[in-house]
Amino acid sequence: xxxxxxxVGLIALFVGLxxxxxxxxxxxxxxxxxxxxxISLHHVFPTLFGPLGKILPAFVHVFSFAxxxxxxxxxxxxxxxxxxxxxxxxxxxxxxxxxxxxxxxxLVPSWFEGIPLLENTxxxxxxxxxxFIDLTAIAAGSxxxxxxxMRTMERRVLS
Amino acid sequence: xxxxxxxxxxxxxxxxxxxxxxxxLASIIATGGGGGGGGSGTVSSSGGTGSVALYVADGxxxxxxxxxxxxxxxxxxxxxxxxxxxxxxxxxxNPQGYKVDLLSYREEDFFLTLKPNVPAGxxxxxxxxxxxxxxxxxxxxLGLDDNIKLPSGKIDLNPRGPFEVKKGEALAIRLxxxxxxxxxxxxxxxxxxxxxRPVVFVDIEPVKLRSGCPxxxxxxxxxxxxxxxxxxxxxxxxxxxxxxxNIEVLLSESTVIFDQEGVPGxxxxxxxxxxxxxxGRIDSYGKLSASVVxxxxxxxxxxxxxxxxxxDGQFVFLPSTGEAxxxxxxxxxxxxxxxxxxxxxTIADWGAIQPNRRAKVVGKYDAQGQVFRGxxxxxxxxxxxxxxxxxxxxxxxxxxVIQPSGTTEVTVYVPSNAPVYLEGDGEFPRALxxxxxxxxxxxxxxxxxxxxxxxxxxxxxxxxxxxLQGTNPYNTVLLVKPNGxxxxxxVGVQPYATVLDLRNGxxxxxxxxEIDPGDEVKCFGVQKCPDDATSPVxxxxxVILVIN
Numbered sequence: 001x002x003x004x005x006x007x008v009g010l011i012a013l014f015v016g017l018x019x020x021x022x023x024x025x026x027x028x029x030x031x032x033x034x035x036x037x038x039i040s041l042h043h044v045f046p047t048l049f050g051p052l053g054k055i056l057p058a059f060v061h062v063f064s065f066a067x068x069x070x071x072x073x074x075x076x077x078x079x080x081x082x083x084x085x086x087x088x089x090x091x092x093x094x095x096x097x098x099x100x101x102x103x104x105x106x107l108v109p110s111w112f113e114g115i116p117l118l119e120n121t122x123x124x125x126x127x128x129x130x131x132f133i134d135l136t137a138i139a140a141g142s143x144x145x146x147x148x149x150m151r152t153m154e155r156r157v158l159s
Numbered sequence: 160x161x162x163x164x165x166x167x168x169x170x171x172x173x174x175x176x177x178x179x180x181x182x183x184l185a186s187i188i189a190t191g192g193g194g195g196g197g198g199s200g201t202v203s204s205s206g207g208t209g210s211v212a213l214y215v216a217d218g219x220x221x222x223x224x225x226x227x228x229x230x231x232x233x234x235x236x237x238x239x240x241x242x243x244x245x246x247x248x249x250x251x252x253n254p255q256g257y258k259v260d261l262l263s264y265r266e267e268d269f270f271l272t273l274k275p276n277v278p279a280g281x282x283x284x285x286x287x288x289x290x291x292x293x294x295x296x297x298x299x300x301l302g303l304d305d306n307i308k309l310p311s312g313k314i315d316l317n318p319r320g321p322f323e324v325k326k327g328e329a330l331a332i333r334l335x336x337x338x339x340x341x342x343x344x345x346x347x348x349x350x351x352x353x354x355x356r357p358v359v360f361v362d363i364e365p366v367k368l369r370s371g372c373p374x375x376x377x378x379x380x381x382x383x384x385x386x387x388x389x390x391x392x393x394x395x396x397x398x399x400x401x402x403x404x405n406i407e408v409l410l411s412e413s414t415v416i417f418d419q420e421g422v423p424g425x426x427x428x429x430x431x432x433x434x435x436x437x438x439g440r441i442d443s444y445g446k447l448s449a450s451v452v453x454x455x456x457x458x459x460x461x462x463x464x465x466x467x468x469x470x471d472g473q474f475v476f477l478p479s480t481g482e483a484x485x486x487x488x489x490x491x492x493x494x495x496x497x498x499x500x501x502x503x504x505t506i507a508d509w510g511a512i513q514p515n516r517r518a519k520v521v522g523k524y525d526a527q528g529q530v531f532r533g534x535x536x537x538x539x540x541x542x543x544x545x546x547x548x549x550x551x552x553x554x555x556x557x558x559x560v561i562q563p564s565g566t567t568e569v570t571v572y573v574p575s576n577a578p579v580y581l582e583g584d585g586e587f588p589r590a591l592x593x594x595x596x597x598x599x600x601x602x603x604x605x606x607x608x609x610x611x612x613x614x615x616x617x618x619x620x621x622x623x624x625x626x627l628q629g630t631n632p633y634n635t636v637l638l639v640k641p642n643g644x645x646x647x648x649x650v651g652v653q654p655y656a657t658v659l660d661l662r663n664g665x666x667x668x669x670x671x672x673e674i675d676p677g678d679e680v681k682c683f684g685v686q687k688c689p690d691d692a693t694s695p696v697x698x699x700x701x702v703i704l705v706i707n
Contacts, residue, residue, distance in 0.1 A: 001172070020190055023654070031189035044575050046590050047654060051635050054654070057190060065183040072175035087183065094187050105281070117185055122281075122323070124188050 004152040005071030009064040016060035023053040030120040055137040058095070062087045062141035063148075070149050080149040088142040092135060099130035207326030208276040210445035211235065211248055212366055214268040214333040217261035224296030225263075226338045228289055229256030231312075235277065236284035238321050245286060248274045248332075252402035256290040261338050267372040267503055268333060272404045273445055277330075283321040285332060285361055287314045292342075292355045299342060299353035307342060307353045317668050318361040329366040329445035334359050337583055339619075340683060340704065356661045358704060367443035372503035373450065374441060380433045381405065391426035397437060397447070407446045408437055415496045417453040421523030421532035423496040428454055436521075438535065451498060453534055457521050460484060460531075464516045468492060468509040476520060476531070490520055490533040498535045501604050511538055511604070540613070541602040543569055550593055557589060559612075561598060571600050573612040582616045584683065584701045585655070591699060592617065593688035622650065622682045622698045630671050636696060637671075637703075639680060650682055651696035658703045669705070679707035 020029045022041045032040050049056055062084075069075075069083040097104040104125040112118040213233060217226070231254070234245040249272045251257045259269060292307040299307055316334070324330050340358035382396040384407070394409040410416075410426055418424030429435070429452065436457045439449035460482045465475035472492040478484040492499075492509060501507045512518070517539035522532045545563035552558075557573040573579070573592075581587040582599065592598075597618035603611045627647050628638035635654075640647040652658075652671050660667045674680065682700035 001175075029190055042586075046588050051654060061183070061186065065179060065186075068179045068183075069176065072172055072179060074172075090183065091187070117189055120188050 002071040002074050002152065002154055004154075005067045005149060007071075008148060008152065009067035009071060012060050012064035012067070016057050016064065019049055019053050019056050019060075022048050030117075030124075034116065034120075055133055058091065058134040058137040059141040059144075062091045062138050063145040066142060066145035067148060070145075074154070075149070077150070077153070080146055080153070084142040084146045084149075087145075088138060091138045091141075094124075095130060095134055095138065097125045207279045209279050209324040209326055210273055210275045210329045211277045211324060212273045212329055212331045212441055212445065213248055213271045214331060215259055215261070215264060215271055216268045216333055216335045217265055217338055222297040223262060223294050223338065225294065226261040226342075227258055227291075227293045227295075228261055228336065229258050229291040230271070230287065231256035231290045232286075232288035233271075234286040234288075235282040235324075236286055236315070238281045238283045246277055246282070248272065248277070249404075250402070254290075256288075257401050257403070261336055267375075270374045270376060272399065273329070273406050273441065274404065275445060277324050279324050279326040281321045281323050283317070285316040285318065285334070287316060287334065287357075287359070288312055289314065289357075294338075294342065294353075297342075307355045309355050314357045314359065314666055316359050316361050316666060318363050319668075322363045325365075328443055329441060331362075331364055331366045331369050331441075333362040335362065339583060340681075340702065356704070356706065357666060358659060358661075358702075359666070360657070365443065366441050366445070369441075373438055374447060376406070376437045376439075376447070378435065378437075380429060380431050380435060383429065383431055392429060394446075394449075395429060395431075397435065406441075408439065408452070409442075409446050409448050410452070411448065414439075414449045415451050415498070417451070417496070417523075417532075417534050419455045421453070421457075421525065421534065423493050424454070451535060453523075455523070457523060457534065458483060458531075459519055459521045460488075461519050462488075462517075464512050464518055465514055467514065468512050472497075472509075473530070474512050476518070484524075484531075488531045489529070490522070490531045490536070491525075492533045492536070497533050499538065500535065501538045502540045503537065505604075507538065507604075512536065538604075541604065543571060543598075543600045543602065545569070545598070547592070547594055547596045547598055557592065559592070559598070559600070559615075561600065570610065571602070571612050572609045573600075573615055577603075577612045577614060579615040579617065581684070581701050582618050584619060584657075587615075587617050587685075587701075588653075591685055591688060593690065595689055596685065617685065619683045619701070620685055620698075622648075622684070622700070624680065626674055626676055626678045626680055628676055629674050635671055637674065637680070637700075639682070639698075648697035649695050650684075650698045650700050651694075652703065653684070653699055653701050656701050656703060658705070660705045662705055662707060671703070674703070674705060678705050680704065681706055 020032060022045045024042065066084045066087040070080050073079060075083055105122040108122045112121050231251045233249040234247055236245050289309060289312050292309055294307060337358045337360065341355055342353050376397060376399060378397040378399045380395045381398040383392050384394040385392040387393060392410065394407060396405050397408050398405050416424045416426055416428060418428040433454050434456065436453040437447065437449050438451040439447045442448050460478045462476050462478040462482065465477050465487060468474045472494060473489050476488045476490045478488065499507045499509055499511055501511060519537040520531065520533050522534040524531050543561055543563055545561040548560040548562050548568055550557055550559055553572065555575045559571045559573055561569050561571060563569060579587045579589055579592060599616040600612045601614040603613035622641055624639045624641035626637055626639055630637055630652060635652040637650045637652060638647050639650050658669050658671050660669045681704045682698060683702040684698055684700040687694055687697055
């Protein structure tokens with residue numbers, strides 16, 4: 001495992017979490033709304049990230065999960081590229097799903113209904129807004145993740 | 160040993176990878192919108208029906224006495240591609256429409272109707288048909304019968320995103336018609352009338368999550384529901400007047416019933432064709448769980464308490480000028496039955512009734528005993544209205560010194576969890592709460608000392624002018640030349656600001672990036688704080704209307 005990469009990934013994840021806890025009102029976020037709106041700090045603190053808060057989650061998601069994946073698997077250079085591309089594809093696919101919300105939500109199985117988290121899948125595609133800026137942030141997130149991986153890669157000492 | 164360790168590490172990696180992948184996918188879904196609920200399919204594809212409760216509300220419009228709006232029809236439009244047609248939610252039996260005085264519903268929402276059997280599925284627009292608008296008082300009241308021009312009687316309202324009517328559940332749709340922003344003072348051509356360009360905020364949430372005041376309905380009992388062998392009935396069907404539909408009212412052991420005379424009774428007093436006054440909440444199935452039911456007409460009188468409640472349960476009440484009674488009244492309360500509420504829904508004990516406390520009493524007058532039988536007493540929340548003189552940070556909150564007009568300064572503590580709103584709009588950043596702001600502070604009656612705010616509303620200001628320079632994704636600032644001014648100013652657009660394109664009779668939420676140089680905008684927000692010398696922004700906008 002690459003602890004540095006896991007640590008950086010977790011820190012980034014925490015930053016992403018603060019966007020939802022502080023900058024966004026609780027009803028905009030399923031997990032806060034579902035757990036308890038009282039956990040939201042939106043009324044407690046002023047907005048932390050300003051306009052950046054709109055795109056930060058898209059950037060942070062791909063960045064942190066690519067790093068966590070690479071960190072857990074202790075990937076080599078090629079593995080890092082694969083981790084970045086996989087998470088880039090996942091995030092882009094979900095973003096595109098929002099552009100074609102009606103079509104995508106029809107693919108969501110009806111048994112998701114009533115199951116915590118899964119029940120929000122249709123709503124995610126229908127209510128979410130497709131945004132090219134989010135796509136740019138996702139691409140930037142995967143690129144920065146790759147560069148971070150290269151900086152934090154543990155070199156194996158040849159004996 | 161090293162092989163075993165290697166296998167163990169591979170297992171750990173595999174488990175870690177599964178967790179990361181699951182968390183990664185889950186976090187995408189979990190951070191999506193919460194309010195609309197989940198599920199799949201378009202209209203009717205998921206089968207079944209739900210119900211829709213429709214509310215009308217208004218923001219403040221201090222210069223008007225009344226703003227009447229005639230609603231003829233309300234429809235829900237399914238999402239594009241569903242192939243389904245509009246679903247009727249309300250149709251007025253009167254071709255002129257159902258007349259609502261918006262300014263009567265500034266403190267609580269008006270419940271228009273509850274429509275059952277709405278096909279479950281996704282919808283993305285609310286279509287509102289309005290036949291007429293009229294104001295009394297204010298700058299548009301020129302003595303004409305139809306003093307406000309309505310460019311289009313059909314208004315397609317776009318909520319923040321598509322919403323779902325779920326099978327078996329009730330959805331609340333609240334149309335907040337902001338009269339202040341909607342009524343445009345520019346004369347409409349040569350007619351000299353004002354123009355109504357509707358600015359309607361649509362709030363949609365499951366009824367079970369609605370946190371506003373309970374519903375107060377009047378109507379006629381058209382059917383009694385008696386499903387158990389026990390004594391008394393379980394509920395009744397209430398038919399609302401003016402074709403506003405029916406709603407099932409449920410009674411429970413905690414429901415307080417008053418008879419025709421205004422004294423505590425039982426459910427045996429409730430008969431078909433009785434007119435009733437009902438207070439209660441709509442549950443997630445679209446039924447009203449009643450807390451109070453009164454047979455017959457009730458009187459609601461605004462005024463001021465003149466005494467505390469004595470040992471016989473009576474207190475002296477002075478009705479306000481213009482009410483149905485002149486001079487002091489003795490109000491009789493009934494132990495275990497009469498409700499005393501602070502605001503609209505906080506139960507208080509009778510000790511909360513104190514001399515000089517403003518209140519509204521609901522009940523019936525006993526002419527023989529010359530006593531007013533009090534069924535519900537709504538104690539008004541203490542409110543301070545004035546200009547902020549100074550703001551200091553204290554214990555994570557703020558200490559506001561407010562100068563109300565005509566009296567001495569008042570210091571109010573605003574705890575960190577007390578919401579601060581821009582009047583008629585959404586949340587207001589505390590950083591912008593500064594000297595000079597006009598505020599309306601609702602005081603928390605549960606805190607004796609210091610004077611503590613429960614809610615702060617900041618008065619909105621307006622800036623109207625032509626855009627000289629639009630925004631970009633990283634700098635949401637518009638350069639606007641205000642009408643009549645010589646110099647342009649920077650307008651900072653707040654995150655999640657509402658931007659509406661009202662040009663050519665349209666009503667369309669747009670992104671701030673779609674505002675171009677040359678567009679005429681009307682911005683609602685606040686001026687920058689006087690001590691903010693560094694920021695180039697002069698005005699912070701929370702709502703922007705593109706009007707030309």
